Structure formats: C-alpha cells, structure tokens
Amino acid sequence: MILAQMRNVTRRYGDTVALDGVDLSIRAGEVVGVLGPNGAGKSTLIKLLVGLRRPTSGTVELFGGSPLDPASRRHIGMTPQETGLVPTLRVAECIDYVARHYPDPLPRDEVLARFGLESLARRQTGGLSGGQQRRLAVALAFVGRPRLVFLDEPTTGLDVEIRHALWDAIRAFHAEGGTVLLTSHYLEEVEALAQRVVVIDNGRVLADDTVDAVRGLVGVHRVSMAAMPVPPLPGVVAQSESDGRVHLLTPDADELVRALVRSGVAFRDLAVRPTTLEEAFLHLTTRKPTADQPLTGANA
Amino acid sequence: MSALTLTHARFLLLETIRVPVALIGTLFFPSAAMLFFVVPFASDDSVAATYATASMVTFAVMTSNLFGHGVGVAADRALPWDAYTRTLPAGPGPRFVGRILVGLVMTAASLLPVVAIAALLTEASTTPLGLVLGAGAVVVAAVPFTLMGLAVGYGLPMKAALAVAQVLFFPLAFLGGLMSSPTNAPWIVQTVAPYLPTRGAVELMWAAVADFSPDPKALVMLGVWTVALAGLAVLAYRTDQGRRFR
Numbered sequence: 001m002i003l004a005q006m007r008n009v010t011r012r013y014g015d016t017v018a019l020d021g022v023d024l025s026i027r028a029g030e031v032v033g034v035l036g037p038n039g040a041g042k043s044t045l046i047k048l049l050v051g052l053r054r055p056t057s058g059t060v061e062l063f064g065g066s067p068l069d070p071a072s073r074r075h076i077g078m079t080p081q082e083t084g085l086v087p088t089l090r091v092a093e094c095i096d097y098v099a100r101h102y103p104d105p106l107p108r109d110e111v112l113a114r115f116g117l118e119s120l121a122r123r124q125t126g127g128l129s130g131g132q133q134r135r136l137a138v139a140l141a142f143v144g145r146p147r148l149v150f151l152d153e154p155t156t157g158l159d160v161e162i163r164h165a166l167w168d169a170i171r172a173f174h175a176e177g178g179t180v181l182l183t184s185h186y187l188e189e190v191e192a193l194a195q196r197v198v199v200i201d202n203g204r205v206l207a208d209d210t211v212d213a214v215r216g217l218v219g220v221h222r223v224s225m226a227a228m229p230v231p232p233l234p235g236v237v238a239q240s241e242s243d244g245r246v247h248l249l250t251p252d253a254d255e256l257v258r259a260l261v262r263s264g265v266a267f268r269d270l271a272v273r274p275t276t277l278e279e280a281f282l283h284l285t286t287r288k289p290t291a292d293q294p295l296t297g298a299n300a
Numbered sequence: 301m302s303a304l305t306l307t308h309a310r311f312l313l314l315e316t317i318r319v320p321v322a323l324i325g326t327l328f329f330p331s332a333a334m335l336f337f338v339v340p341f342a343s344d345d346s347v348a349a350t351y352a353t354a355s356m357v358t359f360a361v362m363t364s365n366l367f368g369h370g371v372g373v374a375a376d377r378a379l380p381w382d383a384y385t386r387t388l389p390a391g392p393g394p395r396f397v398g399r400i401l402v403g404l405v406m407t408a409a410s411l412l413p414v415v416a417i418a419a420l421l422t423e424a425s426t427t428p429l430g431l432v433l434g435a436g437a438v439v440v441a442a443v444p445f446t447l448m449g450l451a452v453g454y455g456l457p458m459k460a461a462l463a464v465a466q467v468l469f470f471p472l473a474f475l476g477g478l479m480s481s482p483t484n485a486p487w488i489v490q491t492v493a494p495y496l497p498t499r500g501a502v503e504l505m506w507a508a509v510a511d512f513s514p515d516p517k518a519l520v521m522l523g524v525w526t527v528a529l530a531g532l533a534v535l536a537y538r539t540d541q542g543r544r545f546r
Contacts, residue, residue, distance in 0.1 A: 050387045051386070052383060052387060052544075054545075070390050070391050071389065073387060074389040076387070080380055080383075080384035081384075084379055084380025084383075084384055085381060086311075086379065086381050088315050089314065093311070097311050100303070101304065101389050101390055124318075144388075
C-alpha cells in the first residue's frame with residue numbers, strides 16, 4: 001500500500017530548481033532514508049510531502065489526498081527543527097498542544113516514557129539542552145499515533161548515546177508497523193535504520209534502492225593495507241590515508257591487488273571489503289550522472 | 301468556535317504571559333501614562349479626568365494591538381515552530397483566529413488597570429450606559445489597530461516590526477490628540493488629528509463616556525483607515541503565506 005507519492009515533481013524557488021522531476025513512492029511499513037549533500041533538495045522533498053510547500057509542477061499525494069488538505073495529514077507525524085520549539089512552553093504542554101490536533105493521540109505519559117522525558121515534563125523547552133530539545137522534537141512526531149513519520153535530520157548534533165536511544169524508538173515504531181521517511185547527514189544512521197535508500201543531489205534522484213543494492217550499485221570495493229608509499233596503481237578512483245593505512249577505492253579489486261603485488265612494494269594487513277554506504281554515496285554524488293540517466297540498481 | 305481555536309488561543313496566551321517583558325508594553329505603559337499624565341493634572345476635574353481616561357483607554361487599545369500583533373506575529377514567523385504547526389492536521393484558520401482572540405484578551409487586560417486607576421485615583425466618572433458604550437467603542441477601535449499590527453507583523457521581519465511599531469505609536473497618539481484635551485489641543489494636533497485613526501477612535505470613546513459630539517470627518521476617516529489597513533493586512537498576510545508556504 002502506498003502512503004505517499006510524488007509523480008514527476010518539480011519545485012523551483014525563483015531561478016533555483018530544488019527538485020527536478022522527482023518520482024517517489026513511500027510504501028506502508030518501510031523505513032526510507034533520504035541521503036544527499038546540503039542543498040540537494042532533501043528538505044524541500046519533505047516540505048512538499050507534508051504540505052508546507054506546493055510543487056511547481058507534478059503531483060504530490062498523501063494518503064490518497066493532497067497534503068495541503070488537513071485531513072490528509074491526520075496520519076502523519078513531523079518533527080520541528082530543534083531550534084523551533086517555543087521556549088516558554090513546558091515539555092508537557094508542547095505534547096498536549098500537538099495531541100489536541102489528533103483524534104486519538106498517545107497518552108502524554110506514554111510519550112514522555114518512550115523518549116525518556118519523564119523527568120523533564122515540567123521544564124520549559126528553552127531551558128533544555130540541545131539533546132533534550134531534539135528528543136522532544138522527535139517525540140512530537142509520534143504523539144498523534146501516526147502511520148507515517150517524517151524525520152528531517154533527527155539526530156544531527158547529538159551524542160552517540162542519545163542518538164542510539166532515538167534509533168531504538170524509531171525501530172520500535174517500525175516494528176509496530178509504522179512507516180518512516182528520514183533524511184540524514186549520517187550515513188551510518190541510514191544504514192542502521194533504513195531498508196531503502198534514496199540518494200538525491202541537485203534535485204534529482206540518483207539512486208533509489210535497498211541499502212545493499214546502493215552499496216553494490218557502484219561496484220566499488222575498498223582495498224586497504226599498511227604500506228607507504230603506494231605506487232600509482234590502475235583503476236583507483238579515490239585514495240585516502242588514516243592510522244598509517246592506505247585506503248584505495250576501486251571498481252576492480254582483483255586487478256588492483258594483482259598490480260599491487262607486481263609492483264613489488266612492501267605491504268601488510270591487506271583488507272578488501274565492499275564500500276560503506278558513505279563511500280558509495282560520495283562516489284555517486286561526485287560522479288554526477290547525466291540528467292537523463294539516473295542510476296538505478298537491480299531492484300529498481 | 302472550534303475547540304482547536306481555543307487550544308491555539310490558550311497556548312498563544314501562555315507563550316505571551318510567560319515573557320514578562322511583553323507584558324510590560326501591554327500592562328505597564330498605559331497604566332504608567334495614566335499615573336504620570338492624568339492623575340497629577342486632571343484628577344480633581346471630573347470632566348477633564350473622564351476625557352483623559354478615555355484617551356488613555358484608546359492609547360492602551362492601540363499599543364496592545366500594535367505591539368502585540370506587530371511584534372508577536374513577526375517573532376512567530378521567525379520561529380520554525382510556526383511552520384511546524386502547519387504540518388498538524390489543521391489549516392491556518394484556528395491559529396489565526398486564536399491570535400485575534402489573544403489580542404482581545406490582552407487588550408482587556410491592559411484596560412483594567414487604566415480603568416481601575418481612573419476610578420480610584422481620579423474624579424473621572426461615567427454612567428453604566430457610558431461604560432457599556434465605552435466597551436463597544438473599545439471593540440470598534442480595536443479593529444483598525446489589530447489590522448495595523450497584523451500588517452506590520454506579517455509584512456516585516458522582527459526587528460523592523462518592532463522599530464516600526466515604536467515609530468508609529470507615539471505620533472499616532474500625540475497627533476491624534478490622545479495627550480491633549482478634546483477642545484484645547486495644539487494647532488498641529490487640531491490640523492492633523494482628524495486624518496489619523498487614533499482621532500476617530502478617541503472621539504468615539506469620548507462620545508461614549510461623556511457629553512461629546514464627534515467630528516464626522518474623524519469618524520469617516522476611521523472607517524477609511526479600517527478599510528485601508530484591512531487591505532494592507534490581507535496583502536501582508538498573503539505575501540507572507542506565499543513566501544513561506546507556496
């Protein structure tokens with residue numbers, strides 16, 4: 001079942017094209033991660049889906065209706081940006097305020113408990129730490145018992161412990177059948193939560209597939225070893241060094257290793273493994289495929 | 301009125317009263333003006349005190365709406381929270397109407413100390429009917445200044461809105477004749493006042509609570525201002541909504 005859909009959506013701000021002919025379907029029960037550099041169009045994508053913006057052309061559907069119609073938004077949850085909370089309202093009041101917009105909201109105590117906010121209920125949001133504000137902001141998305149939740153950079157700037165606590169809450173929601181669309185700077189976050197990745201850049205969908213497929217899409221492997229210096233080798237698309245190790249990205253790991261051995265250079269601790277999503281992502285967004293041929297994986 | 305409108309009004313009111321500085325503009329200035337300019341000079345003269353009190357009531361209506369909406373709306377627009385509320389399953393209506401309600405509540409709150417000071421510390425007096433008519437005049441006078449506040453708040457960013465509200469309120473008060481008696485005002489006030497919205501508002505107030513026949517020109521101009529400010533407010537609102545949500 002499709003909960004939200006974009007068909008050939010283009011959105012311009014003046015001369016800037018934020019989204020350019022985007023097609024996207026969000027199916028029930030998915031966790032979809034949207035990846036892209038700053039300014040890629042991630043936030044515009046969410047704004048169109050929740051009815052904050054209208055498409056310049058194309059159609060956006062939310063639960064079969066227009067996102068501009070309040071009734072279509074009854075089953076979604078959204079997170080305000082962390083700086084967006086009203087500083088004078090108390091935590092419990094923010095939750096109550098949001099709850100009144102929904103026919104059957106979660107009880108306030110349950111929201112507080114799920115997001116570890118019990119001890120903060122009486123505090124004004126302006127006095128909370130950044131991490132606490134973020135937890136409240138994410139919690140607000142779940143107040144109305146949504147079926148589809150939009151999380152725009154849910155854990156940006158949080159320390160690891162809080163991030164993992166939020167991940168657990170998102171996973172619990174997914175386990176109950178909830179659907180999530182999240183954007184993130186943290187590729188680790190998308191790998192940890194999402195089954196499906198949409199990579200966008202310059203307003204276009206570059207890839208839309210499973211995490212594994214996107215990783216494999218570029219067919220790039222990472223060959224790393226302790227060796228200094230490394231001679232010029234064939235088929236290296238990127239090279240970096242850390243902790244005395246050299247990391248080479250290559251589409252043909254076998255040929256690279258053969259060339260490495262032939263070069264006679266001394267190396268040890270050779271490791272070959274598939275790229276992380278981050279590496280695949282960098283590869284995709286720097287390769288800039290032509291506009292007419294977005295990359296698609298085997299499952300797309 | 302929907303429950304959601306009242307919810308929005310309640311939370312907007314909570315936001316407002318939790319910022320003590322915001323209350324000063326609304327509650328302190330009209331009462332202070334009353335204490336400094338009316339009580340020492342006109343407290344013994346029943347007629348003068350009544351006129352002066354009506355002027356201060358008009359002043360309070362103007363400042364609370366001009367600052368409340370002008371600065372309040374501009375501040376809200378700057379907060380991502382305002383955009384967030386648009387993703388909840390309600391249109392912009394309940395929040396907007398809630399905002400107008402809060403303006404009325406804050407206006408009433410700013411009037412109470414003025415009227416209390418007048419009753420306790422001056423010889424100002426009116427009949428029960430005068431009080432009722434005065435309340436009606438407050439509602440009529442609140443309309444153009446609410447619209448003025450909304451035009452400023454939706455039309456300008458926060459800092460500019462504050463500056464413009466500050467620049468507007470004093471000349472409007474002084475030149476409109478809120479700080480002088482109905483009959484004995486400086487010539488500049490006599491010349492300019494009929495063309496300002498404050499004059500029509502205060503003349504309505506004077507006519508409501510005392511024996512005063514308002515200048516038709518000032519009342520017509522009040523109507524003209526109300527229509528013009530409504531147009532300006534609608535334009536500013538549409539432009540803002542278009543900029544942020546279209």
